[in-house]
Amino acid sequence: MQARAPGSPVRAALAEYGPLFVVLALLVGFFSLKTGHFATLANFATIANQIPAPSLVAVGVTFVLIAAEIDLSVGSVVGLSGSVLGVLFLQRHLPMPVAIAACLASGVAAGLFNGWVTTGFKLPSFIVTLGMLEIARGATYWVTHSQTQYIGSPIESVAATSLFGLSLPFYVAVFAVACGQFVLIRTVFGRYVMAAGTNPEALRFSGVDPRPIKRKVFLICGVLASVAAVIDVSRFQSADPNAGIGLELQAIAAVVIGGTSLMGGRGSVISSFVGVLIISVLGSGLAAMGAQDEVKRVVTGIVIVLAVIIDRYRRR
Amino acid sequence: MSMKTLISLILCAAVVAGCGQASDTASSKPETAKAGKPKVALVMKSLANAFFQTMQKGAEDHQKAHPSDYDLIANGIENEQDVPKQVELVEQMIAQKVDAIVIAPADSKALVPVCKEAMDAGIVVVNIDNKLDVDALKEKQASIPFVGPDNRKGSKLVGDFLAKSLKKGDEVAIVGGLAGAFNGVQRQLGFEDAMKACGANIVSEQPADWDTAKAETIVAAILTQHPQLKAVLCANDSMALGAIGALNGANRIKQVAVVGFDNIAAVQALIKEGKVLATADQHGDQIAVEGIQYALEILTKKSAPQDKELPVDLVTAESLAKTKS
Numbered sequence: 001m002q003a004r005a006p007g008s009p010v011r012a013a014l015a016e017y018g019p020l021f022v023v024l025a026l027l028v029g030f031f032s033l034k035t036g037h038f039a040t041l042a043n044f045a046t047i048a049n050q051i052p053a054p055s056l057v058a059v060g061v062t063f064v065l066i067a068a069e070i071d072l073s074v075g076s077v078v079g080l081s082g083s084v085l086g087v088l089f090l091q092r093h094l095p096m097p098v099a100i101a102a103c104l105a106s107g108v109a110a111g112l113f114n115g116w117v118t119t120g121f122k123l124p125s126f127i128v129t130l131g132m133l134e135i136a137r138g139a140t141y142w143v144t145h146s147q148t149q150y151i152g153s154p155i156e157s158v159a160a161t162s163l164f165g166l167s168l169p170f171y172v173a174v175f176a177v178a179c180g181q182f183v184l185i186r187t188v189f190g191r192y193v194m195a196a197g198t199n200p201e202a203l204r205f206s207g208v209d210p211r212p213i214k215r216k217v218f219l220i221c222g223v224l225a226s227v228a229a230v231i232d233v234s235r236f237q238s239a240d241p242n243a244g245i246g247l248e249l250q251a252i253a254a255v256v257i258g259g260t261s262l263m264g265g266r267g268s269v270i271s272s273f274v275g276v277l278i279i280s281v282l283g284s285g286l287a288a289m290g291a292q293d294e295v296k297r298v299v300t301g302i303v304i305v306l307a308v309i310i311d312r313y314r315r316r
Numbered sequence: 317m318s319m320k321t322l323i324s325l326i327l328c329a330a331v332v333a334g335c336g337q338a339s340d341t342a343s344s345k346p347e348t349a350k351a352g353k354p355k356v357a358l359v360m361k362s363l364a365n366a367f368f369q370t371m372q373k374g375a376e377d378h379q380k381a382h383p384s385d386y387d388l389i390a391n392g393i394e395n396e397q398d399v400p401k402q403v404e405l406v407e408q409m410i411a412q413k414v415d416a417i418v419i420a421p422a423d424s425k426a427l428v429p430v431c432k433e434a435m436d437a438g439i440v441v442v443n444i445d446n447k448l449d450v451d452a453l454k455e456k457q458a459s460i461p462f463v464g465p466d467n468r469k470g471s472k473l474v475g476d477f478l479a480k481s482l483k484k485g486d487e488v489a490i491v492g493g494l495a496g497a498f499n500g501v502q503r504q505l506g507f508e509d510a511m512k513a514c515g516a517n518i519v520s521e522q523p524a525d526w527d528t529a530k531a532e533t534i535v536a537a538i539l540t541q542h543p544q545l546k547a548v549l550c551a552n553d554s555m556a557l558g559a560i561g562a563l564n565g566a567n568r569i570k571q572v573a574v575v576g577f578d579n580i581a582a583v584q585a586l587i588k589e590g591k592v593l594a595t596a597d598q599h600g601d602q603i604a605v606e607g608i609q610y611a612l613e614i615l616t617k618k619s620a621p622q623d624k625e626l627p628v629d630l631v632t633a634e635s636l637a638k639t640k641s
Contacts, residue, residue, distance in 0.1 A: 035541055036541055037540045037541055037543070038540070040540065042540060042566070043540040046536045046537075046539075046540060046562075046565060046566060049565050050532070050533060050536065050565075137364075141363070141364055145366075145369060146363065146364055146365060146366045146369045147366045147369070147580070147581060147582075148366065148528075148553075148554060148557065148580055148581070148582040149582070150557075150581060150582030150583075150585045150586070152585060152586075152589070156564075159564075159565075160564070167565075232529070235532070235561050235564075235565070236528055236529075236532070236557050236558065236560070236561045237557075237560075237561075237564075238528075238557055238582045240528045240554065240557070241364065241366075242364060242365075242527065242528075242554070243528065243529065245527075283533050284533060284536070284537050285537075287522060287533055287534040287536075287537035287538065288537040288538070288540065288541050290520045290521075290522055290538075293495045293522070293523050293525075294495075
């Protein structure tokens with residue numbers, strides 16, 4: 001017992017994350033052979049600066065999926081929150097902190113709406129968040145008149161602040177992943193989220209109402225989407241009304257690659273983060289190769305399915 | 317129970333409203349037609365795109381300024397790939413018995429049959445923005461006039477301006493639009509023309525679907541592969557924003573020039589800051605207006621339809637300073 005104790009968490013971690021890192025290493029190895037400057041610090045820093053927004057969204061979606069719900073509206077919420085920021089700052093001439101607060105408030109509002117309507121009317125979240133996808137995107141076009149809002153240097157500092165060659169948003173994303181994993185594994189709330197996904201009846205019989213838990217999960221997802229929006233607006237120094245289109249599917253793909261079950265009850269925030277890494281490395285590597293668009297899409301699809309197959313075999 | 321009654325109430329209301337509308341148009345149709353004020357239908361691409369919003373707004377403003385000349389029915393589709401929806405829109409306009417249809421086709425081939433259908437129904441059809449495919453038109457034995465800018469010429473202008481600051485053999489990259497979109501392809505060709513003429517070396521040419529975030533990923537990857545890269549040519553301004561994002565991230569904004577296309581407000585600001593070198597303005601607000609005026613002209617004169625080319629202008633820091641003063 002004593003001899004195994006120090007080794008077992010490492011072994012457990014290897015069993016949990018090993019296959020995913022193997023996939024990631026294979027991709028990095030492949031692209032390094034195929035292109036000239038892939039396995040360089042500069043390139044890894046570039047990728048690290050691209051992933052904060054998708055990572056934050058993936059953390060939120062992981063919680064939602066573990067609770068056996070789904071959130072299809074995250075991409076639109078990213079678009080709406082960012083646009084609220086841009087419009088309030090540029091057209092209403094509000095100070096930047098107020099605009100950022102309103103941006104986060106948009107995420108809170110969307111999350112609350114998704115949660116309350118889903119649990120209050122006992123509706124499938126697939127439908128509710130599909131509605132929200134349309135509502136938020138429509139509202140985005142409405143507030144921006146479909147015009148990209150150029151902010152420039154006032155928002156630059158968020159993404160431009162860097163430490164050891166990595167941007168502030170990257171650290172924010174890593175912090176969110178660490179917090180998410182801690183909450184999921186080490187807190188009572190995390191246990192309840194898992195239970196709400198596996199067996200909400202059992203949870204209810206043990207005296208815990210699963211509805212507030214599900215509402216909180218949607219709230220987390222909405223807030224993280226709006227934080228992702230602040231990061232993306234800063235990165236491009238502008239709020240694009242088409243930002244985040246298709247992001248929900250990209251996030252679900254990353255989370256599922258990470259082994260989180262679409263049926264709920266099982267999943268890991270860290271694995272979702274590695275899923276985001278896999279998708280980002282793939283996108284970046286294929287672009288470095290200058291692959292045809294058709295090829296990019298086919299390969300991305302194949303890697304998603306393969307990663308899930310590998311995950312399935314590992315669990316047997 | 318209450319839900320059921322609510323739903324049935326809504327359904328009843330919808331049916332009643334629907335009937336009302338149908339009988340309305342049916343009864344009022346002959347009168348308006350006889351009144352001699354033509355009905356022009358504007359069928360747009362995605363109104364999610366600022367460019368088409370500008371275009372539609374231009375048309376609406378023009379109609380408000382000339383209310384006695386014609387009535388305008390403007391419609392757009394939700395996203396640019398929703399070709400079937402646009403075909404349905406044209407079919408609806410035929411059913412509405414409009415006098416003219418001015419259309420910015422979402423697909424240069426798939427819209428040809430329904431446009432031919434409209435012409436057979438005696439409707440004047442004018443093609444704007446994105447040119448319908450010549451072979452498809454030939455096959456249907458239809459001749460539809462095109463009113464719009466020459467994208468290839470426009471992007472050549474932008475490319476030539478960039479060429480002035482390039483040397484022979486300099487490495488450049490081209491970021492294209494949605495794979496297969498006619499105007500995007502034309503812009504890429506114009507960029508290629510200009511770069512070949514000045515002897516620059518095109519090291520990469522990839523589509524980024526008109527999308528800011530996608531363009532950033534692609535340009536960032538190109539930057540790491542080509543440390544000597546001197547310029548990025550983007551087929552629209554949204555992607556130029558993505559290129560700027562990638563350059564900021566790689567700290568190479570000073571070494572690499574960026575050009576775009578469309579002249580959106582966000583890029584105007586970047587041109588003034590010196591981060592973007594140039595873009596092209598195809599006067600989006602005028603394209604639909606020109607198309608409508610052309611349709612009205614055909615209606616009154618019954619003239620033989622011919623294409624009409626609209627100007628594309630180069631936009632640089634210098635030209636922006638001039639328009640300000």
